[in-house]
Amino acid sequence: MGHRILRYLTLLTLVLASPALAAGPKANQLFGAEKQGSPHPAEAFGSYAKGCAAGLIALPETGPTWQAMRLSRNRYWGHPVTIDFIQDLSRTAVQYGWAGLYVGDISQPRGGPMTSGHRSHQIGLDADIWMLPPKRLNLTRSERENLSSISVRSADQRSVNGNWTQAHYLILKAAALDARVDRVFVTPPVKIEMCKTARKSDKKWLQKIRPISGHHYHFHVRLKCPKGSKDCIKQTPTVRKLSKGGDGCDETLEWWVTDYLNPPKPKPGAKPAKPAPKKRHPREYIMADLPKQCANVLSSR
Template structure:
């Protein structure tokens, strides 16, 4: 029986143990005094769960609509990294994600400009929607790496208060003068890992890497221009093998993506006129437990 099937059965068993049959309106056991129902706000439930589930490590659902069973914690301090903003309790992830982070940290420490990396948000102890911030980072396969070189040795208080450095100029069309081979080294270290599917970073950085890359340029395909991401870059792993509950993202378009990044830059410098026929944006609805895979109920309850 697959893990996803086991968790589904567990979820039904939990419902039955509460005195009823499986129903979208019947609650599971409470979490820290909060009743877990299908209509419950998922971010409140996952954002207030302080520890991971006692289950095998497995991502469930999509990067922006899912959860993580059996999360592992990135140690707050390692030989070549420090986890930042520890009060958020977001240094949890899938084991493959933590391994990728540590490999990037080793590449950073080998560069003369740095002793390693500062690691931003990965996921919550059971993944899921966060109380604040990210829409993704829900299944333990996303991680933020600060772009600034790391001296390491920061205290807990410093990790809460130190500001990350921005490397964008002209709203992200260009890099600042502080952009260097160090930033390109750590981005490339992540992009050349076969487990990594995408990297998000501001457009000017992608254009700079396109101009500077030599030799094999295939890794540039994974580096995708995106809004923000000028203090850190965002690593996204593919769904691991033997993770049937994980919903993959479509692969990036073929090619190195450099022309697309250059178009982003042109649009920043000379914004196209607004489309008068574009529909008005609608506010995003908060995710409920009913929006997440059924396995996420068992992840919460364990």
């Protein structure tokens, strides 16, 4: 115990006080090197895009209604609430004719910034679910590395394509209706199609379906901060505020397939808008940028 405390204090001192460490290994390199979760009760620290997590557990690589994909990435770790949700949703998918779910990235074993790809997925509460309906759930490790998902978006990015099915709709609806879920990110044409399909008397849940660029090969489920994670930062604005208390099937949604794809030209003589300040990517973070608890999460053995 004394050795563990000494290790933690040494690391914390270096992280907070050493300019050399600030110029040294980035946080994503440190968290990306971890192979197992930390020996703590499950707890999320910080925000979805700037944090870490203690006590994450691995989604079993294969289950009766799911398979974890791209195992070489070792990103199939999540908060127990997330792992339970994935398994529950995979069983729901069977009710709608799928064999289950192919599960993409969740988090690294101790969360934190990733060595490649995502800005988020840092606190064990995000999960990517493939749009590809599984044909079988006995894929080998090699097959899981080489199989690709399918896009449900048309080439012009304005509508869904022939890969989109009623089962996709029902699985996404089930995810949105789950009380554990904060929001679900999808390609904008999917939300547009779901707005058309949903009954007028049953659309409030659609406020959780949030349009975002990309996300046509998978949908991204984000869970709420769970009980016991007092230092987990809730995402704002809420989906209720983003949807103005409604379902989000409005002009803000249509923007994604109009102005977003074909930005209006500035009026003659108008001054060009100042470019927005460049945000630091999480891959640039050092340990001092993360919640203070992350040093302990990283150092514990």
